[in-house]
Amino acid sequence: MSLNRRNFLKLTGGAAVLGAAGTAEARPNKEPSPDAVGMLYDATICIGCKACMAGCKEANDMPIDSNLAEPGQPPIWDTPVDISDKTLNIIKVYKQGAAEVKDREFNGFSFIKRHCMHCVDASCISVCPVNAMRKNPVTGVVTYHPEVCIGCRYCAFACPFNVPAYEFEKPLGQIRKCQFCDHRLKQGQLPGCVEHCPTGASLFGSRTQILEEARRRLSMRPGEEYEYPMQTVDSPHKHVATVKQYQNHIYGEKEGGGTQVMMLAAVPYEKLGLPNLPEKSAASRSETVQHAVYRGFMAPTLLLIFLLYITSKTVRREQHEEERKQLEEE
Amino acid sequence: MSRPQPLGGPIWTKPFTVFAVFAAIGLTLIAIRFIYGLGAITNMSNGYPMGLWIVFDLVIGTAFACGGYALAITVYIANRWEYHDLVRPALMTSVFGYTLGGIAVLLDLGRYWNAYNIFLPWQVNPNSVMLELAVCVLLYIGVLWLEFLPTLLEKLGFKKGLHFVNHLLFVFIALGVWLPTMHQSSMGSMLIALGTKISPLWQTDLLPLLFLLSALIMGFSVVIFEGALSAMGFWKPMETPLFIRLARIIRWVLAAFLIIRLSDLIGRGYFGLAFNGDLRGNMFLLETALFALPLYILASYKHRENRQMLFIAASSMLFAGIVLRFNAFLVGFSPRPGYVYFPAATEIMVSIGMISLEILAFLYFVKRFPVLSFGEHQTKTAQ
Numbered sequence: 001m002s003l004n005r006r007n008f009l010k011l012t013g014g015a016a017v018l019g020a021a022g023t024a025e026a027r028p029n030k031e032p033s034p035d036a037v038g039m040l041y042d043a044t045i046c047i048g049c050k051a052c053m054a055g056c057k058e059a060n061d062m063p064i065d066s067n068l069a070e071p072g073q074p075p076i077w078d079t080p081v082d083i084s085d086k087t088l089n090i091i092k093v094y095k096q097g098a099a100e101v102k103d104r105e106f107n108g109f110s111f112i113k114r115h116c117m118h119c120v121d122a123s124c125i126s127v128c129p130v131n132a133m134r135k136n137p138v139t140g141v142v143t144y145h146p147e148v149c150i151g152c153r154y155c156a157f158a159c160p161f162n163v164p165a166y167e168f169e170k171p172l173g174q175i176r177k178c179q180f181c182d183h184r185l186k187q188g189q190l191p192g193c194v195e196h197c198p199t200g201a202s203l204f205g206s207r208t209q210i211l212e213e214a215r216r217r218l219s220m221r222p223g224e225e226y227e228y229p230m231q232t233v234d235s236p237h238k239h240v241a242t243v244k245q246y247q248n249h250i251y252g253e254k255e256g257g258g259t260q261v262m263m264l265a266a267v268p269y270e271k272l273g274l275p276n277l278p279e280k281s282a283a284s285r286s287e288t289v290q291h292a293v294y295r296g297f298m299a300p301t302l303l304l305i306f307l308l309y310i311t312s313k314t315v316r317r318e319q320h321e322e323e324r325k326q327l328e329e330e
Numbered sequence: 331m332s333r334p335q336p337l338g339g340p341i342w343t344k345p346f347t348v349f350a351v352f353a354a355i356g357l358t359l360i361a362i363r364f365i366y367g368l369g370a371i372t373n374m375s376n377g378y379p380m381g382l383w384i385v386f387d388l389v390i391g392t393a394f395a396c397g398g399y400a401l402a403i404t405v406y407i408a409n410r411w412e413y414h415d416l417v418r419p420a421l422m423t424s425v426f427g428y429t430l431g432g433i434a435v436l437l438d439l440g441r442y443w444n445a446y447n448i449f450l451p452w453q454v455n456p457n458s459v460m461l462e463l464a465v466c467v468l469l470y471i472g473v474l475w476l477e478f479l480p481t482l483l484e485k486l487g488f489k490k491g492l493h494f495v496n497h498l499l500f501v502f503i504a505l506g507v508w509l510p511t512m513h514q515s516s517m518g519s520m521l522i523a524l525g526t527k528i529s530p531l532w533q534t535d536l537l538p539l540l541f542l543l544s545a546l547i548m549g550f551s552v553v554i555f556e557g558a559l560s561a562m563g564f565w566k567p568m569e570t571p572l573f574i575r576l577a578r579i580i581r582w583v584l585a586a587f588l589i590i591r592l593s594d595l596i597g598r599g600y601f602g603l604a605f606n607g608d609l610r611g612n613m614f615l616l617e618t619a620l621f622a623l624p625l626y627i628l629a630s631y632k633h634r635e636n637r638q639m640l641f642i643a644a645s646s647m648l649f650a651g652i653v654l655r656f657n658a659f660l661v662g663f664s665p666r667p668g669y670v671y672f673p674a675a676t677e678i679m680v681s682i683g684m685i686s687l688e689i690l691a692f693l694y695f696v697k698r699f700p701v702l703s704f705g706e707h708q709t710k711t712a713q
Contacts, residue, residue: 129461151440156379162666165376168369282525307504315500
């Protein structure tokens with residue numbers, strides 16, 4: 001290939017496109033809002049009463065989720081097995097061997113609460129094509145907006161905690177997920193699950209307060225007595241309990257760029273079904289790649305100009321030749 | 331070069347009837363989906379929120395339909411006009427393949443009546459790969475129909491319209507190369523946001539490049555594959571010399587793909603996963619073997635000359651692209667614990683119905699519209 005004018009243009013055009021694509025910078029993890037709300041779930045003081053689940057159903061007007069109904073009869077018991085489009089919050093149990101002692105990994109058991117973690121840098125928000133998932137700029141609560149949602153379920157596909165759930169059984173279904181009882185927060189109320197928790201296992205506060213409280217608990221010696229606050233971190237109502245041997249890690253402080261719901265437990269988090277996530281959020285990785293190619297739409301624009309230039313030459317020349325041939329034939 | 335001719339002959343043949351039955355079953359099931367919801371005819375769940383329709387009909391289907399894209403690059407950008415005869419049939423499969431991919435997405439959308447929101451600038455999220463994908467695929471469907479328009483106008487005899495469309499054809503062709511470059515790579519980018527939910531065998535920042543290159547490979551292969559099938563089905567000679575030269579181009583794309591794929595995997599330190607002996611490792615090995623086999627076949631001049639070998643190489647590359655996409659989206663995907671997914675019979679029947687519709691349209695158009703051109707000698711006797 002000799003370096004004539006056209007080849008030169010092709011080369012420079014291609015190089016310009018590649019150059020424009022290569023200049024974008026990596027997008028770092030998003031930072032939590034200073035006023036972000038938070039929730040701490042401490043598995044060691046959870047008694048598995050599921051009052052939080054009932055509270056959640058009531059606060060969010062969710063239906064009974066049952067697999068025990070007699071055919072043709074309405075269900076009596078709420079018996080969900082996982083979070084779903086009918087159940088936004090669930091207490092699950094970990095059991096090993098004889099399951100004799102609570103908060104022990106071997107021959108023990110533990111509870112774990114699962115619902116939306118309200119990620120600081122949420123994948124569902126990053127991937128939603130129409131901004132149907134939004135993060136409140138102040139509280140950081142991740143809310144869902146069915147009026148614009150197209151139902152592509154990319155949020156459910158991408159969520160590292162598998163939280164958003166689509167109503168597959170309905171002809172006009174929508175996505176369901178825990179929204180931190182955003183409607184109650186706005187009225188100065190607590191989330192339904194927190195309000196109904198009798199031991200303070202689900203605890204509300206700002207994300208900063210929650211982190212402080214979690215660090216305090218990790219610094220305590222197992223066997224010590226501690227006055228666990230109920231409902232809110234700064235509540236005067238306390239519940240005295242013995243401190244267990246915590247895993248020396250606050251789940252949610254850094255996971256996937258950090259979450260606003262955080263967990264403490266005595267059993268390794270992976271055994272409780274919480275995924276082991278890198279500190280770099282998947283959303284930041286995805287957006288870095290996407291912006292490398294599409295920032296300012298520079299690279300695509302250059303590519304299109306380059307393509308138009310080439311086709312305007314090649315296609316038109318060929319068309320002229322064909323017209324000439326046709327004329328000759330006639 | 332020969333001019334494309336309608337093949338003629340009756341439309342309602344036996345195969346046509348069979349495909350029409352499948353299409354009718356598919357359309358009935360689609361009606362059920364809209365009346366009772368997605369759960370009524372699919373096995374999708376909140377463990378596997380995306381299923382066969384997205385992975386097969388959209389991601390694989392449109393890669394299959396990249397023949398028009400691959401040839402547009404070869405003919406109009408690289409200026410190789412000897413392949414021009416192959417453009418029309420390739421373009422036609424692209425038109426139907428992409429149109430059906432678009433329809434599959436509409437069936438799959440859980441809130442399809444809100445779909446217009448992707449066109450509202452104040453509503454969209456530019457960070458979303460899905461947005462770029464949706465807009466690009468929809469625009470490309472439009473562009474493909476415009477590129478295909480000369481074929482329709484020629485037959486219908488709209489001289490004025492034909493002249494106008496031909497005048498602007500270079501714009502449609504440039505867009506027709508531009509849009510697939512963006513959205514075929516985005517099909518891969520889509521998975522980056524899933525992070526650790528995708529096995530490291532497939533999760534890499536190079537996914538967009540790998541998906542783009544493999545879409546090109548599939549595009550070239552489908553041209554050879556369909557050329558061979560058309561030649562067999564309609565009893566016409568195959569354009570072997572052209573295919574042999576096309577195979578020479580594919581070799582380079584194939585080699586580039588394999589080098590990038592393997593060096594990336596080794597560089598990230600996950601190559602060992604391939605030999606774990608589990609489903610993922612084995613599926614990766616199968617995928618890589620399907621990409622490597624045609625490279626071996628096409629490396630030899632003797633094999634490239636051989637029709638059967640050429641057909642085997644093309645089929646292998648198509649399967650390689652399919653397996654890569656199934657692996658990345660389903661095999662390498664870690665669902666919500668405890669969930670399994672295998673598409674429901676009804677879900678599969680919808681996909682089969684859609685493909686049948688595509689084949690029906692292909693059969694009708696090649697018989698009534700000037701799409702296919704076979705060897706010089708054949709066309710003369712046909713006239």
